[in-house]
Amino acid sequence: MGSLFRSEEMTLCQLFLQSEAAYACVSELGELGLVQFRDLNRDVNAFQRKFVNEVRRCDEMERKLRYLEKEIKKDGIPMLDTGENPEAPQPREMIDLEATFEKLENELREVNQNAEALKRNFLELTELKHILRKTQVFFDECRYALRLQQEGGLNSTESMTRALISDDSIVRQTNAGPVQLGVDMEGARKLMMRFVAGVILRERIPAFERMLWRACRGNVFLRQAEIETPLEDPSTGDQVYKSVFIIFFQGDQLKTRVKKICEGFRATLYPCPEAPADRREMAMGVMTRIEDLNTVLGQTQDHRHRVLVAAAKNIKNWFVKVRKIKAIYHTLNLFNLDVTQKCLIAECWVPVLDIETIQLALRRGTERSGSSVPPILNRMDAFVDPPTYNKTNKFTNAFQNLIDAYGVASYREINPTPYTIITFPFLFAIMFGDMGHGAIMAIFAAWMVLQEKPLAAKKSDNEIWNIFFGGRYIILLMGLFSIYTGFIYNDIFSKSFNIFSSHWLTNYNKSTIHENKFLQLNPSTADYWGTPYPLGIDPVWQMADNKIVFLNGYKMKISIIIGVLHMLFGVSLSLKNYKYFKNQLSIYCEFIPQLIFLCFLFLYMVLLMFLKWILYYPTDANVTSSPYCAPSILITFINMVLFKPSTTFPKCDVNIYGGQQFIQKALTVIAFLCIPWMLLAKPILVMRNEKKEHQLLSNNHVGGENGDIEGGLPPAQHPQENKSDEHAASEMFIHQGIHTIEYVLGSVSHTASYLRLWALSLAHAQLSEVLWNMVLKNGLMSESWVGGIILWAVFAFWAVLTVGILVMMEGLSAFLHTLRLHWVEFQSKFYSGLGETFQPFSFEIILDQAAQSTEE
Amino acid sequence: MGASIIPCIIMTILWAIVGIFLPILVPKGPNRGIIQVALILTGVTCWLFWLCAYMAQMNPLIGPKLKNTTILMMAKQWVSYFLLSTRNIYIYVSIEFVLEVNKI
Structure with missing residues (x-):
């Protein structure tokens, strides 16, 4: 499978570098940025390492450069930033650089004193x-x-x-x-x-x-x-x-x-x-x-200015060079010196797929240094978990950051990012569904995406802007999905389009209209076409007095439907994880009961919702399937779980479909049986397996004891082992118990948690309607030319509030709720997130960090 | 059951193209899997969202409660749509009615 679904396969490597070639090789690896070195001198003080002198010299050079930079900034001379990336200079060039900086600094200090x-x-x-x-x-x-x-x-x-x-x-x-x-x-x-x-x-x-x-x-x-x-x-x-x-x-x-x-x-x-x-x-x-x-x-000032202008041309370049040298020596300090003092030994984490490129880089380094002995790269067995390395591009990077903010994936664990790319904007859009607001968001993000290069080159230090710019692709997708959901909700700035013609008719005569202030259309008569509005919500509801009643039912149902499907998706991803790690036991003892529990209770509720939409229709002829008899799904579900018989109105059928009561009881019983299954099966099986192995082991021992000298040793170890076994067993039971309780209670609370989709979407729609009625409507009331001026002012106010409150603040709140739904409700089903990030030795990263720290 | 075939087919085909047909066409490359997953999920989620909205209105259990002024306005403004859809005999009735309203 392609990248990003799981983290890259890593391997620990040992690297032998010829002392002369080490510098050039590390420099090449730094340009590549694919290798994470391990510190082999943990017990050595930072001041006692081999290249501490060089590092100190680099620090000194950096200090001088900073002094120069300060002076240049004081004089307001523009510093030339060509964006070029000079290679790390050879170690012998370091002396030249030092001499240059020394001269410049002295000259400048003298001039300043004078x-x-x-x-x-x-x-x-x-x-x-x-x-x-x-x-x-x-x-x-x-x-x-x-x-x-x-x-x-x-x-x-x-x-x-x-x-x-x-x-x-x-x-x-x-x-x-x-x-x-x-x-x-x-x-x-x-x-x-x-x-x-x-x-x-x-x-x-x-x-x-x-x-x-x-x-x-x-x-x-x-x-x-x-x-x-x-x-x-x-x-x-x-x-x-x-x-x-x-x-x-x-x-x-x-x-x-x-x-x-x-x-x-x-x-x-x-x-x-x-x-x-x-x-x-x-x-x-x-x-x-x-x-x-x-x-x-x-004259003095002129001289100073000339010196600084000359320095300003090169200063960025020098900074890059010095920082690279420093980084290289820092890395060399992590290496072990071979006994013969001719070789440096390094240990590093390397992505398996990139070993070829790394070897090429090493060869380049050797050639550059003129050394005849090629470096040796050996794969090693690792006793610790390798770091997690997800190769991202500019599009997936922001999504990966969202996931990493919760926890970095364990090594080779399934990565939720590819799925989040769509589900995140989609869940966001359910809460933010409005064509107008979605379009504002999408246009803003599209502008950032199209102007990507010039905007990225500017390197603003405004934190809020950087957050927006970093998440431009997320915002773009969120905007586009909001336009779609807004289209389905038929909602643009709290108004509706009537594109396909409303499927509700008004067939009243004049007197009826005049006599009644409110009239409710009857779906079982000719007021309703018989088929729904083809795309989205019928525009008539936007003007209806009982709009909320209708929308609440609809939005609550879709929240639960989408929530349950989202959770099921999460659970099924856990199957992929178990399969990958060849954890058969967990499939039978965790995945299957979890799936059954979720399907038999919550997916069943979702099916009931669809059944209710299909089976109950407006009719006067058939009472049992008329709106009068339509049951509440929630009450039905609660009764089902509590084994209470369903109640209903007189003349109605208790069952939605034949045999409902029996099926419900069966489903509930099986679902509840899954709880002890989840709780006990795995620890018991593990213990039994261990016992078997133990027996096998002791049998072997008995065989060995017959003619062996160390026969006396094993019995002495036995009591201790037993103790630790018991300890492990009880720990396992506790762990499994927590896991089970979390899952069972979680299924209930997480399903309820998805109702936030309904709540936020309702709040958003209501807020935008209130804003229209309280603000913009006033501007549309007056008719003469004065009305135009009033409208102009009112529109400005309305637009500011729309962007500020409805798009920015509501958008932020919907974003946070979506984040929670992904982190808690979705990822808790399959994601452990206990990994460590891969931190390659890369000049790019080091230079970026240095640039940021100086800006601050 | 009050579903009409045409919108159902159109929407299903539309999202099936996005969710099934396009993923097959994605060119080979390092990001093929990601793009495929994104397209499939887009197709599924968007189709599901439309389906829910459609089914929720298929058999309306309540009708919209409207103000009498709104009803008058509806009758006046949405008439052209009634004319376009020659589905119902009530059209003629409503046209008559609208003409009456206009006289008021």
């Missing part, structure tokens, strides 16, 4: 420039005030004070009063008025001011002005806002105090000459230095 120093310098000069400019204003104000004082005498001192001092606290600054303060710089000098000027972060100003005021008891005078343009902090590269301040004070004590406070607040102080001429000169000097610095800075 740039930072230059920037710091630049910042200082800029700040000084601002100080000179701003303090000029303070001093100018001062002079202006002085002139006023000379012209207007004493009165003007107050205005001058106000000009100089914004704080009235200054009034108390000196005992000499405000007059002295206002004196020009000459006067200030006489009074030993000193000042310091500096720059501080703007947000620190209030605290700084308060601190100064408290520490100097109000004996200092602070003026500040904001620098409008933000300045760049050279160490972090952030843009910060700063302010210029100037502090006036008297005396040396205050000076030290002020300086300390400035230091504490990380304010930078700059020398500021008192004389205006000096200041002007200084400003000129600063301007020219700034200009010089600017040109130097520009």
Whole structure:
């Protein structure tokens, strides 16, 4: 049988590699990605392995590359990603690579250091420039005030004070009063008025001011002005806002105090000459230095940019190379060294079908390394279960993931994926049946499928999008099946098509219609054509007041019918498993009673449903087969299981068909007999077999004992063996008991569980009907041109709710219920899912993982 | 029994083509088995789903309960279908009736 029905056949192989050729061979195997190596040095510490040095060197190279990448990203240079996949370089090329990275890193670090120093310098000069400019204003104000004082005498001192001092606290600054303060710089000098000027972060100003005021008891005078343009902090590269301040004070004590406070607040102080001429000169000097610095800075940046652009061209390529080398050495660390030190020995899991390809790859590797001795690949006997390897393609992959999320199949166990491909969308569609919603879903998925390559190349890191994109084929099938089931339900956005003409007629006269608000059509008269609507549900039901009554009966029945068939399908798959593993005992002691139990009880109920559809019809002539006498299937079934006689209305026949009561009793008795069969048969048979073998064994022993030396040994072992036998037997009974109870109770609860198909489908239909009636209907009510505008708005609202709630949320809930039906109700019948996944050594996977982890 | 032959045959043949005939035609390749299983299951499930819907309506035990306005609308809008299906003598009656309704 083809792939995917069971996992690939695996074999354990031993691989002898020539030391020189090992690297090239492993590199080839990594490109192939079909071999899973086993760790042969489990007890060896990671730091004591053979190639730990090489791995460390690779780590170092990776670190340098990451540093480069960070710098490239900082400068916003696009990194060239050609998507090419260079082969792992030879080990000797590693040194070249290392040298290249070393050189690049050093160059970059140097440039960065220089740039930072230059920037710091630049910042200082800029700040000084601002100080000179701003303090000029303070001093100018001062002079202006002085002139006023000379012209207007004493009165003007107050205005001058106000000009100089914004704080009235200054009034108390000196005992000499405000007059002295206002004196020009000459006067200030006489009074030993000193000042310091500096720059501080703007947000620190209030605290700084308060601190100064408290520490100097109000004996200092602070003026500040904001620098409008933000300045760049050279160490972090952030843009910060700063302010210029100037502090006036008297005396040396205050000076030290002020300086300390400035230091504490990380304010930078700059020398500021008192004389205006000096200041002007200084400003000129600063301007020219700034200009010089600017040109130097520009050149440094240019150089850095050139280096980075050159690196950006290759960086992806380098990353791939380094990661491949690292992966190879990691793998080589798993190998055993031969005694002669000339050979590396590896053990690996290999798919049997691919041994040829692997051998070819090994030969290529040997040729590339120039070694003369070919590698040897030996098949070995395995004592552990091989890993499970399902070869999937882009279509089946998503379905396989759904199954693996529950549990990876045991080795060579039957894989539910091929069946899930159809049953999953089908069960989903039963719950989601609506042509409109199905079409939205299918169109969205079809777009993803058609744009597959460009979309896959984009590699979005949006998790929700990735989930949708990964499941695009599932969504497409779910959409298509929903369209079909919607067609059968005759439901599109809660409306119906009348394609084949309704098979119900209205034959009332005018007065009847006028007199009765509601009229129920009678199927036994000419209201009904006699044959049903050919494809799906008759559109008349969509408008009927008793629509739910009709649909409930119909949908509940199909849920049970499909559920029972689905479970039967699962049970019959278990037969294939037993046959494959040659487990005859389980066929007779598990599969057959399970099948009988399910068929005689639940499949019988399904048959009754079909009988009811056929045998009871609208008629006035024959009472026993009229709707009046139609029995409830559920009640009939419950009575059957409880051995109660069926009850019915007067004039009706108790039996649906002749001999029903007897057949039902027989079926129930046989079904119940299956329970002890399932429970006891297998453990008893196993025990009997063991006893037989035991007897055979001891008979042989007796034969051997006659002339053997070790005759005394066996009796000593006997009591222990007996104990473990009993233990195994009781364990087996418990296991079988659990299994049986699970199956019997499960049959009931799982059958009931399939009713979720009915419940969700009903909820979906109702929700979409409510949405139509509450929202879109309002938009269709008004007739004039205003109605068009209203409809436009209402439609937008309706469309958003339809997509958001009915397609997305309802779709998600239906998806989850379908998942449950497959995982629990279907797979519990045959699937054990105890396997381990095959994890081949593959560069593709390793590179993907690395790319993902860096994106995060 | 109120099944009409034609839709039954058409639908059964349609899904039989999908479920029986197409799987034979699937070209050889590594995925042949998967495609066959998918087609067979599609045929079976879709046919079953149609069959259930058909059989559930074959012998209706209840009739739809309709509002009188709906009945009037039905009589007015669905008349063309009655004309197309010359199956029933009531057609003429209903046409007369519809004409009457139109006059109202």
